[in-house]
Amino acid sequence: MKITKLLQLLFATVLLFNISCSNNDDDTLPVITYENGFLIANEGNFGKPNAEVTFVSRDLTFSQNSIFSKNNGTQLGDVLQSVAFNGDKAYLLLNNSNKIQVVNRYTFKSTGTITDQIDQPRYVAVTTNNVYVTNDKYNGAKYVSIYKSSDLSFVKKITFNDAVERIVEAGGNIFVQNASFGFGNKITYINTSNNEIQSVITLPNGNINRTISYNGNVYVIASEATDSYIYQISNTGNITKTTTLTGIANATNLQIDGGKYFFSSANKVYSMNMTSNITPTTPIITAVDGGQYYTLYGFSVVDGKIFTSDVKNFTEDSEITVYTTSGSKIKSFTTGKGSNGVYLN
Secondary structure (H helix, E strand, O other), rough: OHHHHHHHHHHHHHHHHEEEOOOOOOOOOEEEEOOOOOEEEEEOOOOOOOOEEEEEOOOOOOOEEEHHHHHHHOOOOOEEEEEEOOOOOEEEEOOOEEEEEEEEEEOOOOEEEOOOOOEEEEEEEEEEEEEEEEEEOOOOOEEEEEEOOOOEEEEEEEEOOOOOOEEEEEEEEEEEEEOOOOOOEEEEEEOOOOEEEEEEEEEOOOOEEEEEEEEEEEEEEEOOOOOEEEEEEEEOEEEEEEEEEEEOOOOOEEEOOEEEEEEEEEOEEEEEOOOOOOOOOOOOOOOOOOOOOOOOOOEEEEEEEEEEEOOOHHOOEEEEEEOOOOEEEEEEEOOOOOHHHHHHH
8 A cells, every 4th residue: 555545544433532643744644642532451361461451432423442562562561450640640459460550641651660569569640749659469468559650669658457448539638448258347537648547437337338439429339138328428538428329239440520429230220410319210221241350341431421331251352331310322342351441531
């Protein structure tokens, strides 16, 4: 194919991507940047370095798999557990590689790694000055390790007796979920002015299944055998609202978008206005039943769209299905192994 024809085809993609080109070298190919779209974390198989990231344009018309290896010429690592952002940086947490891979979120070029004091990391959160990582080794140490965001140097660690799982930033402070795999009812508030534990919040009912942040507050979904609960916690560590989901057992996968809660129970997805106290009775989506461990393994509500993943028991690449927030299917596509989360980039 002549280079002029090739360039015409590449320029046709300019509506999908921000593309930078050399003005004085007709042989220089455009460089794709990964903004104005979604990043999908593909966890990969445990024990294999096949974790990766998929990019999807915001209008869902274009996708590119394995964008880390394509831009760095090396494999990302083993078990991509979670992703966090700060400025132009993305922090990719590799659980079984015991590292945080830092990349430029728009070019996906590597800019550094964190390995000091990392031991079976789970989740990562960032503030303006620091990076906070939960580390929870099976039958081993449990702590939050803290790093300077400027040079990724180790600052300190805070040890725990309880599990340390999800970690979120709200109002400039850090909140740690002291619960994992459906056991535990505490949230620890870390004051980022001194990086010390400020308080521990004990939820009155239910075991915590997921903790997220939204508009400067912390939201926690907890469940019991019959009912479930959504707690709103202020960024100073006080429970300010409790919503009881009467008759919905084992609710999990809490997300918030457009003033609505979204959550799941088994393979049923529900939504309700954040101001409502009426428990929804009809699911908006009935997803693929992947069994106890794999049903709705990935569930994200981002930018007015619901993304669900069918990880197919990790034996083949995941299928992502995208819905409107009312539950109407938009499209499906294939990503990588074990897709577990979608992030707006």
